[in-house]
Amino acid sequence: MTTSIVAGPGDTWGIPGPQFLWLYFGLAAVAIISVLIWRRGYTAGPSLRSARDLTATQAALINGDRRLAVYSSLAALRAAGCVESDKRGYLHQAAHLPTGASELDRAVYAVTRNGITTTGVQTHHSVREVLDRTEAELARDGWILDDQARRAVRTGALVVFAVLAIGIARLFAGISNDKPVGNLVLLLIPIGIAAFALLSVRRVSGAGKRILAKMRRDAQHLSPSQKPSWTTYGPQAAALSVGLFGAGAFWLADPAFAQQAELQRNIAQTGLSSSSYSGSSCSSSSSCSSSSSSCSSGSSCGGGSSCGGGGCGG
Template identity: 40%
Template sequence: MRILAAPGDTWGIPGTTFLLGYAVLVGVSIWLAIALRRGVARGPAAESLLPVSDPFALALLTGGPLQAVQAAIAGLRARHLVTAAAGGGVAASRPPNNGLHPLENAVHRAIAGGRRHVWMLLADDRVRSAVGTVRKDLEQAGLVLTGPQRVTYRLLGLLPAPVLLLGAVRFLDGAAAGKPVGYLTMLLIVVIVVQIMLLLSGPPEKTRAGKEAVRSEIRRHDHLKPELNPSWGAYGAVGAAMGVALFGTAALYAADPAFAAESEIRRAAAAGSSSSSSSGTGDSGSSCSSSSSCSSGSSCGGGGCGGGGCGG
């Protein structure tokens, strides 16, 4: 069925025809933005994932750099290389052993250099470099987003923007010509709200594959849960680091409560996390009764718009 535009229609397109087409554009642009973002944040397929054996990589996945440093402190404590410092914090008690993880070695050197608290350790260049190396390994495994992927994720959130601009221009032209724009206004409000939400929702810290890797390792290391009071003597330094990596400082308090309390590890964690944190539905067009008429020759499905307005 051919739809003939009335002489006074904005852009030569009847209001209802534009509104329906615009609603489709809105829905497609929002769906594409969400679907493509999910694709960027998916990561490798679950069946291709290998177990993550590095406790510091898991700590970075679970709680970020702060938890990775805490896991390193747990590993050093289990090796008797650090002790609680007088007045709070951590102090080196012995020179480092061979075979330490690069992050453990960097943390120990920072502690030996006089940095006692967690937030001080995170400011050390050697510790930041070691954490960066662990992150690069996670990026290569597809468990966290790379820099370019994070940029792509943000840019995909702008997909509805051209559709929003189109609707805004139609609104202005229609309103200037005295055409009803009520339904177009409601649809524009929906697009604006969704666009703002997409812009505010930044890229995730880890991919869906990364989240699944953490869940899988928590199931595999269920025996390290703090409520089970695991023995560091039984599970060693790797077990100590893994416990903190997956279950946080509660694992340190469960295994070595005196050291955890004296080193103020929980207070340090709270201070570090507080300083580092900063962190739609489409509305379809309404149909009009065929028995009413619009003024100025505009139409709404061949009938009138009443006072509700059409698509300009």
């Protein structure tokens, strides 16, 4: 013999508490899972099967930010003997630019003609233009998400916020109807956490992280832990070392120049890694968990009411 839950005359919204809890839990689970699947389509990025390795500038922009990209370029120029730093920390040209220098290397080299600080290089309009184009290419190819794409991804959180709003409305309705709402509160907490977590959108796509990891594996000989010689590997390898493993690679490879150019202070100010590639920014991941509360025959919801009555769901 089966029993059905019949709404009592005093049930909030005409739905008994236990029944509402199960319905609401199912609605929240479907909403969160659906949004996560939808987000994956935006944040997955391209397939790595046909992808080519990134340039040092591109790797630096994915791994860190524009400052790391400038540091990687300075590493190449320094390894080639093209730039030097005076006692004031100003960068100057020391030799002709070698053949095959990247677009960013040429831009950075040009602005050091009359002497300029490292911060001045980063903010110079010609350097910014190169970085603007490179970031646009990375976003177009799906390695990073630009501001427009990230805003679009954040809209998915509105679905979960709508579910949260329903639960909050039920909560206040249950309170005004003098019904126990303990279990509903416990259910609203993880849903609220999930909703706010979905507002966070990582700057680097899943494919961007994977290709960065692949390039690090292929270039382990350039890791700071291996103490690579930039003289042996050449300027582009020096740039790639900094781009893949962080600004600390510059400090370990050429501490005298790094100190003169005040790179240590810039590293400390930006939070870029001093030892490996852990200084990656604007890239974070968040995980959401949901929990459900079930009513047992021996538990009570407070105020002497048992779960079989109001069900703690208002």
